[in-house]
Amino acid sequence: MRDFDWEIIDELHRNPNVSRAAAVLYMTQPTLTKRLQHIERELGVRIAERTPKGLMFTPEGEYLARRAAEHKAFVEQTHRGLEELRQSSSKMITVGSSYTFNKYNLWDVLSGYAEVGDPEVRFSVVNDQSDALFRMVLDGKLNLAFVRGDYEGPVRRILVDCNQAYLMSREPIDIENLPDLPRIDFRTNAQSTELIEQWWRERFGTKMGPGMSVGYIDFVWELVAQGRGYALCFVSSKFENERGLCLTPLTWADGSPLVRRTWCVCPKAALPAHVESFIRYVRDDVAISDGAVLRPAMP
Numbered sequence: 184m185r186d187f188d189w190e191i192i193d194e195l196h197r198n199p200n201v202s203r204a205a206a207v208l209y210m211t212q213p214t215l216t217k218r219l220q221h222i223e224r225e226l227g228v229r230i231a232e233r234t235p236k237g238l239m240f241t242p243e244g245e246y247l248a249r250r251a252a253e254h255k256a257f258v259e260q261t262h263r264g265l266e267e268l269r270q271s272s273s274k275m276i277t278v279g280s281s282y283t284f285n286k287y288n289l290w291d292v293l294s295g296y297a298e299v300g301d302p303e304v305r306f307s308v309v310n311d312q313s314d315a316l317f318r319m320v321l322d323g324k325l326n327l328a329f330v331r332g333d334y335e336g337p338v339r340r341i342l343v344d345c346n347q348a349y350l351m352s353r354e355p356i357d358i359e360n361l362p363d364l365p366r367i368d369f370r371t372n373a374q375s376t377e378l379i380e381q382w383w384r385e386r387f388g389t390k391m392g393p394g395m396s397v398g399y400i401d402f403v404w405e406l407v408a409q410g411r412g413y414a415l416c417f418v419s420s421k422f423e424n425e426r427g428l429c430l431t432p433l434t435w436a437d438g439s440p441l442v443r444r445t446w447c448v449c450p451k452a453a454l455p456a457h458v459e460s461f462i463r464y465v466r467d468d469v470a471i472s473d474g475a476v477l478r479p480a481m482p
Contacts, residue, residue: 279328332374344445365412366394420477
């Protein structure tokens with residue numbers, strides 16, 4: 184049997200619907216059916232019977248499903264072990280970073296570690312949206328990541344930044360007039376968008392309609408400076424207001440600031456020693472206290 188045959192048995196057992204299983208395995212339904220029949224002929228057993236509710240595994244099929252799960256776990260553990268050996272020998276740390284954290288914070292963190300940490304450590308940086316980075320950490324594709332927003336999952340987390348949201352405009356604007364003015368939207372992670380939308384619903388009692396979408400935040404600042412509209416965004420404490428924009432802090436109805444936290448997240452399981460050394464540095468030298476809000480300097 185091929186390794187992929189074990190994946191077929193495992194997926195069909197967890198998802199006893201041929202059509203859905205085929206989609207997960209990137210196969211057509213007829214191809215999956217033929218391959219299952221081939222496996223049955225090769226092993227000389229009936230693995231599953233078709234019923235109106237989907238596949239029902241035979242006793243032989245249940246046994247094979249257990250072995251398939253073991254085989255899948257063995258392959259994953261083998262690949263993970265080899266990757267750990269490769270990384271431990273090369274002392275490479277694969278770090279994920281959101282775009283804005285990469286722009287304002289990450290290189291200070293890495294250069295700070297270079298001064299006090301292991302000089303043989305090298306970093307490979309992956310930039311993406313925070314939700315995608317968090318998934319990569321869970322999937323074992325990143326050693327750790329700096330993500331904007333509060334994501335739930337089986338990870339260790341260290342608070343490293345907390346920024347307030349602002350109304351950004353060329354001239355001062357009365358917040359109550361925002362629904363009637365042009366807004367400029369930009370690409371950001373889903374958690375940041377949801378926080379802004381929650382604030383809007385609380386403030387105006389309506390769903391926030393779409394604005395003009397222009398891509399990333401850097402271009403937004405230029406359009407705001409031109410007077411094309413306003414933006415609602417979380418602003419780094421290291422933001423330099425070179426265009427002289429008007430920044431009005433956003434608060435909840437109770438007066439508390441609307442903030443977005445940034446976390447260093449990594450798997451709960453122990454990582455190679457050089458990765459754990461970097462995580463300790465983040466915890467001891469980069470982390471901020473819970474409740475702290477880092478704001479940009481105002482003129």
